[in-house]
Amino acid sequence: MAAAAAHPIGPDPNLKQALASIYEHSAGFLNGTDGSEVNYAELFSLLEGDAYMGDEDAAAATSSGSHPISPQGSAGSPLVVPASTPIPPLLPVPAPSTTGPAPSSKRTSRGGQRAADRDRDTARDTGVDTSKRTREGGATAAAKGGKQAQVKELEAIAAQKSADLERLQRENEELKFKQKLLEKVVVVRDHQLKVMKGHLELLPQPWCNQQQPGVSACSAGGLCRGSGTDGSGPLSAAEQIRTQPGACLFGSADVVLPDVNVEMFRTLGKQQLIDGWKHFLSEVSIPLLALETNSDDEAAASKLRQLAAEVSFMLKHASLLAPDTMMVAMQTHLETMELAAPEPEHWRHVLRTLELTPTQTAELVAVYRLFEKLMASIHAERRHINAHLAKGLEAQHSEARFATAQTTVSPECEVLQMLQRSMRREKAAHLLLRGYTYGATLTALQFVKLGVYCYPHMPDANPLLGALAELVAAGDAP
Numbered sequence: 001m002a003a004a005a006a007h008p009i010g011p012d013p014n015l016k017q018a019l020a021s022i023y024e025h026s027a028g029f030l031n032g033t034d035g036s037e038v039n040y041a042e043l044f045s046l047l048e049g050d051a052y053m054g055d056e057d058a059a060a061a062t063s064s065g066s067h068p069i070s071p072q073g074s075a076g077s078p079l080v081v082p083a084s085t086p087i088p089p090l091l092p093v094p095a096p097s098t099t100g101p102a103p104s105s106k107r108t109s110r111g112g113q114r115a116a117d118r119d120r121d122t123a124r125d126t127g128v129d130t131s132k133r134t135r136e137g138g139a140t141a142a143a144k145g146g147k148q149a150q151v152k153e154l155e156a157i158a159a160q161k162s163a164d165l166e167r168l169q170r171e172n173e174e175l176k177f178k179q180k181l182l183e184k185v186v187v188v189r190d191h192q193l194k195v196m197k198g199h200l201e202l203l204p205q206p207w208c209n210q211q212q213p214g215v216s217a218c219s220a221g222g223l224c225r226g227s228g229t230d231g232s233g234p235l236s237a238a239e240q241i242r243t244q245p246g247a248c249l250f251g252s253a254d255v256v257l258p259d260v261n262v263e264m265f266r267t268l269g270k271q272q273l274i275d276g277w278k279h280f281l282s283e284v285s286i287p288l289l290a291l292e293t294n295s296d297d298e299a300a301a302s303k304l305r306q307l308a309a310e311v312s313f314m315l316k317h318a319s320l321l322a323p324d325t326m327m328v329a330m331q332t333h334l335e336t337m338e339l340a341a342p343e344p345e346h347w348r349h350v351l352r353t354l355e356l357t358p359t360q361t362a363e364l365v366a367v368y369r370l371f372e373k374l375m376a377s378i379h380a381e382r383r384h385i386n387a388h389l390a391k392g393l394e395a396q397h398s399e400a401r402f403a404t405a406q407t408t409v410s411p412e413c414e415v416l417q418m419l420q421r422s423m424r425r426e427k428a429a430h431l432l433l434r435g436y437t438y439g440a441t442l443t444a445l446q447f448v449k450l451g452v453y454c455y456p457h458m459p460d461a462n463p464l465l466g467a468l469a470e471l472v473a474a475g476d477a478p
Contacts, residue, residue, distance in 0.1 A: 177362070177366070178366070181363060181366050181367065181370075184436070184440060185367065185370070185432065185436060188432065188435050188436050188439070188440055189428075189432055189435075191435075192320055192431055192432070192435055195316075195317070195320050195321075196320050196321065198262055208244070208245070208247065208248035236298060236301070237298050237301035237302040237304075237305050238291070238295065238296060238297070238298060238301035240301075240305060240444070241301055241304050241305050241308065241443065241444040241445045241448075242443055242444075242445050243443060244443060244444060245312075245438075245439055245440055245441065245442060245443060245444065245447070246308040246309060246311070246312035246438070246439070246442075246443075246444040246447050247312050247316065247438075247439035247440070249305055249308060249309040249312070249444060250309060250312075250313060255305065255306055255309045256306070257309060257310065257313050258313075260317060262321060265317045265318060265320075265321035265322055266321045266322060267322075268318055268321070268322045268325055269325060270325050270328050270329050270332070273314075273318055273322075273325055273326065273329045274329055274332065274334065274337075274458075276311075276314055277311070277314075277329075277334075277451075277458055278334065280307060280310070280311040280314075280451065281451060281452065281455060283307055284304065284307045284308075284311075284448055284451070284452065285452065287299075287300040287301075287303040287304045287307070288300075288304060288448055288449070288452060291304060291445075304444065304445065304448055305444060307448070308444040308445075308447060308448050309444075311447075311451065312438065312439065312444075312447065315438065316435070316438075316439060319431055319434055319435070320431065323427050323430075323431065327427075327430070329458055330457070330458045330459070330460045331460075332457075332458075333456055333457065334455065334456040334457065334458070335456045341463075342457050342463070344463070344467055344470075346454075346457070347463050347464050347466075347467040348467050348471065348478075349453070350450060350453045350454055350464065351464070351467060351468055351471065351478045352478045353449055353453045354442070354446045354449060354450060354478070355446070355478075356446075356468075356478060360441055360442070361468065361472065361477055361478075363441055364437060364441055364465050364468055365465070365468060365469050365472050367432075367433065367436050367437075367441075367465070368433070368465040368466065368468070368469050369469070371429055371432070371433045371462075371465075374425070374429040375426070375429060378422055378425050378426050378429070381418070381422050381425075382422060384418075385415045385418050385419050385422065388414060388415040388418075389412065389415060430461075430462065433461045433462060433465065434461045437461040437464070437465065438459070438461065447459075450464075
């Protein structure tokens, strides 16, 4: 009975009012003779029982011992309802559920927990896979980057090695070029020394026996032979003057030269040398013009060969046996006969008419650089000699009595031999430059053109090669 006291709420008042109204207005219909009577006591027991009310409401009604609507109704008369009369439902019947019974909270909780666990496991597995893929991708990228760096490093090393190889090859070619140049210089200088000593049986020049690129070699006996235009036999006259220096023509069988008179050349005067040079110019102009007009004119080429050999013979021995006369003649204007040096532009114009090959240009510039080094050494020696001579000039101001009492050698006497040696070195340097240019580098045709276009001056190798070196340095090689 304690449960009834805790829950004072009874049956629904609206339901009681509805039942009372039905009882008042339908007493006769419900108690008709064509049907059995309704057991109201049983009906109200159903309405008041557990089937209608909740467990707590039923307990409260039972504990109170009475109900506001008794089985006998509100008027005390029994309520009789025919059995065949349908009774409307007293309570609204909920629609049947199509989704089945709702899951309990415990099952929902377990399902949610399992779903959460699955999501967490999936997220963990996904994170592990992602992290693993990230690590693997990073390792792959690092390995790829490392290989690329190694490839670039190897490419850089290969490029450096290739550059070093090219540099060494260039240096090797330069060394070979210098070696051949120095060997040729030594041969030329050795021949000059022997001629100056009177050993004239060495004709033709020994460097003519050396095979040169694009130039046929002369035989040891002096006859220059090579492949002609038909591939065999001696060169034609036109080919010889275009490929061989004038000095290499000295031993040719069809070239006539006088015997060398050493004393005649030693006593050669300036005017004699200039007259011989002017005679050459007067004779060479006609065949040179004919050959320039017709490059295959053998008669003109043969005449030029003879004249080129004669003038080369004269200048060679005049330079070696009368160097002072040769130096003065080269500085003389051939029209006024006065000492006058031409302008630098004069030599640049002459160079453009020679049509030098790249090999000739390289050799001439290289030998000129060698000449410059020799002259620099000579000039340094001259400064030292001048310093000694200055001491002698100071001694001239001393008293005559002191000068006569002096027993030591004067500074002038001490430097005399040094000065003579320095002068000989200077002459030798000019002889070397002249002999290498005219006798061993320029072809006979180029030397003839040089003599013609130098007029009114004689050829001078020093300013000529100086102008060539300047043009090459300026990138304007002829």
